[in-house]
Amino acid sequence: MSSSKAGVPTFDAPELDQVKETLVTACHILDREGITDGYGHVSVRVPGMTAFLTIANVSPGCASVDRLIMLDFDGIYLGGAETPPNEWPIHACILRARPDVMSVCHTHSVWSTLFSVLPIKLRPLHHYGKFLSAEGPPLYEAAGLVRTVERGEALATVLGDGPAVLMRAHGDTVVGNNIEQAVQRTVRLARLGEIAHLALLHGEPRYLTDDELATFSSDERFPARGWEYFVSRLGTRRS
Amino acid sequence: MSSSKAGVPTFDAPELDQVKETLVTACHILDREGITDGYGHVSVRVPGMTAFLTIANVSPGCASVDRLIMLDFDGIYLGGAETPPNEWPIHACILRARPDVMSVCHTHSVWSTLFSVLPIKLRPLHHYGKFLSAEGPPLYEAAGLVRTVERGEALATVLGDGPAVLMRAHGDTVVGNNIEQAVQRTVRLARLGEIAHLALLHGEPRYLTDDELATFSSDERFPARGWEYFVSRLGTRRS
Amino acid sequence: MSSSKAGVPTFDAPELDQVKETLVTACHILDREGITDGYGHVSVRVPGMTAFLTIANVSPGCASVDRLIMLDFDGIYLGGAETPPNEWPIHACILRARPDVMSVCHTHSVWSTLFSVLPIKLRPLHHYGKFLSAEGPPLYEAAGLVRTVERGEALATVLGDGPAVLMRAHGDTVVGNNIEQAVQRTVRLARLGEIAHLALLHGEPRYLTDDELATFSSDERFPARGWEYFVSRLGTRRS
């Protein structure tokens, strides 16, 4: 029997098969796109439960369905591979604080990490930043891994109701209303960081205002298009 | 029957088979060379008609013949895959305004996007810029996607009779008298941007004058050489 | 018979089979991760002997078990492929001076080399630097290859009891208590150098204090995780 209560799935419930596959693909995409460095993790809320799925003790690039783990928001083991990632409180605390969020990505991209230690803020100057405000993402100031609920809650507070937070000397955490959106935003935050870095070397660039950012919003007819592209690239590994 | 009028091809007309293949290859080249980021499109004028072929709702790297679409210059659907790209007016308005242009590329290269937000203009300092004037490409200032004919016409006006235009916070649009030339120019504009960026970090570089640019013009005995090279690289995907 | 004395292995001793495989894998990882440039070498102490294994006259990316060599700390040949690397004293002198060290990597990463010629010191501002002190690695000032014991001893003196040393106009040398740790540190030193370079272009970055570095120390439950990731990437060659 695969459900602990009527309609509430256990780790092995068939209704989780599709989301597990998508979660593994998300990990591979972040690896293939050069966002992760062998570390980081993606999570997804388990529908109807105060719990989430993420990868256990494994690099995103090596993720597979049998290396996923289910934890509740207190870090209690609910099934799957047995060793949770060190930083499970990132996911638990944000998913608890943000009912609108379905998926969380935590990665160590060069570009997010770079802006996390600069005296200059990362602000949108390119349409990749259209999911951000003109002020750019806030910074979680504390150095160190997020291995305690106290730190996880502090991170969730800095994130607030926004889409992303930089983490000093460490990387970023990005949320979405599904796995695909969280991944797309994570990639775009990194690409925005790269272009912002390049532009800042030449003087004050032309940033986008909130009004201008809104002009880039598409009608979202094509939500699957970016994901299809990322998946098509998985056949070859990144350099 | 594949022609709507004598000599005027429909989407399925066999005389379009070759140009469709070239259009798909062009999309793959721009992906392989790292010019596109999962978005952007290439178009080609349909001979004898006020219409063009481009890719439908798909990333250039995933383009295939059965995902091409034919539209007229008002965006009316004339055949092929059913969903036009958001920014079809880029192609329609330029092809209407510029009878000499046979093909249009719109992409989001890092380097064009970078110069689109800098206080410094992109000007030729390398022979890649030999298709440009010494002043470099103009800038389309408006932020936002080009999803209306009004915006498409404004873009065409900034392009004027030149080969390329940068688009703020967005990318570039480049034209050619065939698909191969539009692609080659798009790649070269990106490569020029990279070198100009690097050079500008060290002080004022030595730009090329119009007279000097002319000395790099080749006798064009080898138009197929660059294309052959790009095609040879398609077997491996870009990082 | 494969041991010269009771319990002391010769080059062909079966008890060295595993460490030889790991040594070859280490070389391939440093090549795949873009750390080496066709040169450099990894060594490992032979248990119970004043001797070490390294690669002979071959690039790390072309290493194989039959191209390994065993040398003692005076450079005397003890077995395997016949031609030692030019710079064997790097390994011999450090392994002699540092009984705690089991493995030494010498490579030419762009980032270590860069900081070796800058007027600015490489200091940790990212958790990759958590194996370093807040002061960063020392610099071996002498230009030139380390082909003599005199130079090897000078290098070991600059290294002191630390994990890494930069070598001017040349690269770095990094030590570990096993091959995996030496490789992981070598990669992280390069990645730290890259981010430090990028950050320094924007003004004084926020460096990490020794206390902050300590907060990134993991509980080391997952020592094999990074290595598993590196191995998974060997199937494709670096760009």
Next chain:
Amino acid sequence: MSSSKAGVPTFDAPELDQVKETLVTACHILDREGITDGYGHVSVRVPGMTAFLTIANVSPGCASVDRLIMLDFDGIYLGGAETPPNEWPIHACILRARPDVMSVCHTHSVWSTLFSVLPIKLRPLHHYGKFLSAEGPPLYEAAGLVRTVERGEALATVLGDGPAVLMRAHGDTVVGNNIEQAVQRTVRLARLGEIAHLALLHGEPRYLTDDELATFSSDERFPARGWEYFVSRLGTRRS
């Protein structure tokens, strides 16, 4: 019959088979290592003749034995594929002026091109520059392709008796006493340029003196090592 005179080979002479293979491999290496951009060429002197072999109308990455051409120093066709490269005078004029030179590489590396337009000279600060003097390579100032003997002779004059010359807005030309050396130097000149670029962004770097450069000279026991490495990488294409 494959020799025009006793001991003087024609294009099809079997004694040229090996050098043709090496010439093709050299072209592929320069492509794989990211030195060329679809253009450029490598040449080798034909022993006993005032003639050379190079690639005809083809990108280095697409070179093959049946696309080689033999020309004399006046550009007269002596065999092979029929269309010479536009810039054959680079090879002819240098080989005529420099009897010590057996092979010439002309490429468009980003890094050589960059320094060709900067107000700062490229000077050795890394052991890659050990084949250069502390002053670095001279600059051929004229913009434009080298399609005439007049330009070729001017280029040879700037090269003088040195190993390399930068060409403004264009690239570089590098010579060697065999194909392998010319290729190795070409790659190292590009890599040196990359590191010099990075270093110059942080203030005046520590350059190497001529005495220091000499300390990096190896005993050249391993001339085939770098070449073996480059060849091992040909199986995968560059990004």
